[in-house]
Amino acid sequence: xxxxxxxxxxxxxxxxxxxxxxxxxxxxxxxxxxxxxxxxxxxxxxxxxxxxxxxxxxxxxxxxxxxxxxxxxxxxxxxxxxxxxxxxxxxxxxxxxxxxxxxxxxxxxxxxxxxxxxxxxxxxxxxxxxxxxxxxxxxxxxxxxxxxxxxxxxxxxxxxxxxxxxxxxxxxxxxxxxxxxxxxxxxxxxxxxxxxxxxxxxxxxxxxxxxxxxxxxxxxxxxxxxxxxxxxxxxxxxxxxxxxxxxxxxxxxxxxxxxxxxxxxxxxxxxxxxxxxxxxxxxx
Numbered sequence: 001x002x003x004x005x006x007x008x009x010x011x012x013x014x015x016x017x018x019x020x021x022x023x024x025x026x027x028x029x030x031x032x033x034x035x036x037x038x039x040x041x042x043x044x045x046x047x048x049x050x051x052x053x054x055x056x057x058x059x060x061x062x063x064x065x066x067x068x069x070x071x072x073x074x075x076x077x078x079x080x081x082x083x084x085x086x087x088x089x090x091x092x093x094x095x096x097x098x099x100x101x102x103x104x105x106x107x108x109x110x111x112x113x114x115x116x117x118x119x120x121x122x123x124x125x126x127x128x129x130x131x132x133x134x135x136x137x138x139x140x141x142x143x144x145x146x147x148x149x150x151x152x153x154x155x156x157x158x159x160x161x162x163x164x165x166x167x168x169x170x171x172x173x174x175x176x177x178x179x180x181x182x183x184x185x186x187x188x189x190x191x192x193x194x195x196x197x198x199x200x201x202x203x204x205x206x207x208x209x210x211x212x213x214x215x216x217x218x219x220x221x222x223x224x225x226x227x228x229x230x231x232x233x234x235x236x237x238x239x240x241x242x243x244x245x246x247x248x249x250x251x252x253x254x255x256x257x258x259x260x261x262x263x264x265x266x267x268x269x270x271x272x273x274x275x276x277x278x279x280x281x282x283x284x
Contacts, residue, residue: 004084006031007065009055011038011047012252015123016074016109017062018210021248023078026201028087036061039150040159041134041256043142048149059151075108078203094200103189103197106182107207116175119182120207123214125175126272128168130218133264135162172272180279183229190231195238209239213249217261219270223277228284 008024008031010017024031036052038061039045046052047059056063056072063072066084071077082092093100106118116125124131143163150156162168186208190197197204215221225233239245 003030004067005065006067008033009036009052009061009063009065010034011036011041011061012254013041013257014038014061015210015214016060018213018249018252019074019108019206020062020064020077020081021252022206022209022244023081023092023203025244025248026088026090026092026206026242027081027084028090029081029084030086031064039142039146040131040138043139045142045145045149048145053151057151059155073111075104075110075203078206082203090201092201092203092206094202095198100204104203104207107204107211116178119179119186119211122175122179122182123211126172126179126218126220127214128162128171130261130264132162132166132168134260135159138163173275176272176275176279180276180283183223183232183280184283187229187232190235192231196235201242205239208235209242209245210249212236212239213245219265219268220273220276222269222273223280226277226280228280 006024006029008017008020010021010033012035037044037046039048039059047056047061053059055065055070058072060072062074062077063070064077064080065071066080071080078092105113106120108120109124110118110120113121116122143160146156146159150159193199196202197208212221212224215224223229224236
């Protein structure tokens, strides 16, 4: 095997960056990394700098350079990584089924997928109040930078609106019923005979590891541990026991991420947790 020169451009708390990091560690692929301070979290807004926009004109992470070829979008990156031999003999697509691609798509943040229509695209909705909290801490000059330099009109509007208004405070409410739909659907798809979604660890498990971990950050982990979702609870325990969960996710949390989460929630549970639990109970 010829060594490939791989450089990952990513952010600590970025959900899709986490997914790609898990894939890299699971495959045992060596890589260099460049941490990008995103404009919705850091005053530097490095994803809006010319140097990064040359790598990804959409100003999003992750992006990865493999032998000087750039790939973006976490799902596409992971598919590419699966073709590279690492130190671990692992195929992230152990089962080829007609629905496998749709399950992968539904469990990540996929461009072009309807807002809050899948478990993956609901996560940004649930994250919105915390993201707004971070954006409001930015200096005004950072908002000006977003206004004039962000290439995506949709994100520009969202970030600037979050800075000046409080529209995202109750935004998660719109996603609760669909989230419970997706949660129950996933619970029913899981098998008691498998540790993972399929019999072997796969791309689906990478996505769900990161999705459920984000729910934990948002003080919503209890909805996974409900008595109505016993397979999901066991599934989450199996995912947390993967070495990649520590190496690719937990080890990348900095003091900034911990401090922001602690400051936002304190000792309180998410105000949306009871709504979710009641909706789950209502379905059973």
